[in-house]
Amino acid sequence: MDGDVLSLPGPTRIEFTCQHIIREPKEKLTLFDPTPPPQAAQKRDLQRLGKYIVTSQCLGTGSFATVHLALDPTRQRQVACKSIRTRKDNEVDQVMKEVKILMKLKHVRVHTHVRYIDYLSSTFQPNINEIYDTEQDKRFLNIFLQLCTGSDLFTYITGPMGAGNPLCEAEAKYIMYQLLEGLRYLHDLMISHRGLPENILLHAPGPYPRILIADFGLARPNAYQETFNVCGTVSYLPPEGILALDHKHLGYIGMPADCWSAGVILYVMLAGCHPFDNEPDKHPRVSTFSDGSSDISTSTGSRDTRLKERIVYGGVHFPHYPWHDLQEAKQLILELLIHDHTQRATVYDALASSWVQNEIKELKTLYRRRITADVQTCT
Incomplete structure (x- = not known):
């Protein structure tokens, strides 16, 4: 904490004082x-x-x-x-x-x-x-x-060297395993989170962190039911969520939306970029409504509009490194980012995927050690 003093014993006494530096806030x-x-x-x-x-x-x-x-x-x-x-x-x-x-x-x-x-x-x-x-x-x-005390997941991905640093596959898999276990627990209770990206916290600083899903202000019980109250970050909304956001007569279901968000998160961890953020604008808007109105609202600005179009009409691209060595991870991402939410992979499907199951013993061992150490620290 601010003001704490750490003294190191020895012939020459050395003291360190913790001082919190507060910078002016800035926009993302x-x-x-x-x-x-x-x-x-x-x-x-x-x-x-x-x-x-x-x-x-x-x-x-x-x-x-x-x-x-x-x-x-x-x-x-x-x-x-x-x-x-x-x-x-x-x-x-x-x-x-x-x-x-x-x-x-x-x-x-x-x-x-x-x-x-x-x-x-x-x-x-x-x-x-x-x-x-x-x-x-x-x-x-x-x-x-x-x-x-470890900040949030995307600050961790950003790291000290600058934005967009991908994680190694082993660490991304360990984090994804925890995220899926947390989501499985929620979905077993018929609860959807609907705000995952901003609310994945790190229990403590350091590599291979234990993550915690936090802030349930947007969460929804009875998550198998359709809702017309769209919430969450546009970048992580599924196609049906984007359409429901712009057309109030459309709804979406929370649990498949969580799975879509998990797929985007996995892509970001492995690639250091968003799967729909830099794709060329190949997909023109198409109206599917009888009144001739546009599927995608343009009221939020051109950048958001293009992003929405890519999510609703675009596919997931794996253009270069590191994807040639990550075929099983690619397959899981594709299954989590299926546009039809009835065909999209569930958390149970994701946990049963070959990408997770090929190293499930190692994942469980590392998971057990981390949780055991945390429990011993707290007791």
């Missing part, structure tokens, strides 16, 4: 820019909320919520406090929807083939950001969550 210029630093948030003094102590250190802020570092003295651990302002009844209802989903994830027993240690077969899925508690005051609903 490209898909692979790191997540912009949070807007400067108003500092708060130490505040007691139930058994927790909320510090003034702001970890992030968004349109509806601010996240601060908090302490749990009873368990001697650091946690994240997500404070959501609730000024209107509809805002309270939306927040309570997220809390109910989180509590459902926490309390429903996991029925899974993963039986490494008791921790993995208890009421907690290691790749879902865990909720600890909630506290409400006059202005905020405060959700206390598992603290993640």
Whole structure:
């Protein structure tokens, strides 16, 4: 934390002081820019909320919520406090929807083939950001969550050398395996996330990270049902989501949309670029509606329009390195990015793919070691 001092013993005493440097926020210029630093948030003094102590250190802020570092003295651990302002009844209802989903994830027993240690077969899925508690005051609903210190997945992919650094196949496979296990847990409970790309967090810094799916504000229960409420980042919406976004009489289903997002994420990890971001404009707009209206709305600007066209009408291209050595990964991506959502691969199909199953023993061993180490650190 800011102000902490590390002393190294020896003939000459050496001390290091941790100092957080805050840069001015900036907009994301490209898909692979790191997540912009949070807007400067108003500092708060130490505040007691139930058994927790909320510090003034702001970890992030968004349109509806601010996240601060908090302490749990009873368990001697650091946690994240997500404070959501609730000024209107509809805002309270939306927040309570997220809390109910989180509590459902926490309390429903996991029925899974993963039986490494008791921790993995208890009421907690290691790749879902865990909720600890909630506290409400006059202005905020405060959700206390598992603290993640490794930033987010796309900041990790970007790395210190610049945007668009692909991961090696082994690390991408390890991360994808965790993502699929987390999604399988959600889909078993008939919950779709619908906001994956921005909300894949790293539990701690370092290679071969443990990932956690976070922020269930856009999640939907009864995910097998069609919804007309489209949400998520355009770059990761499936074709049926793009069409539903621009035509309110069309709907889409959350679980196949999650699988499409997972396919895009896998492509990005292996190639360092988005599968639909740089494809030449070969696919003209085609109207399929009786009133002659365009399938794709142009109201969001030409760049977004071209991206939407590529997603709806285009195919996935594997133009050069590293794809010639990744045939099984290519096949999985193609199956996850099938335009017809009824034919698209499910998370169960993806976990059963040859790309995953060829090294499933190694994946499980690495997974077990990482989770065991994390549990021992926290206890």
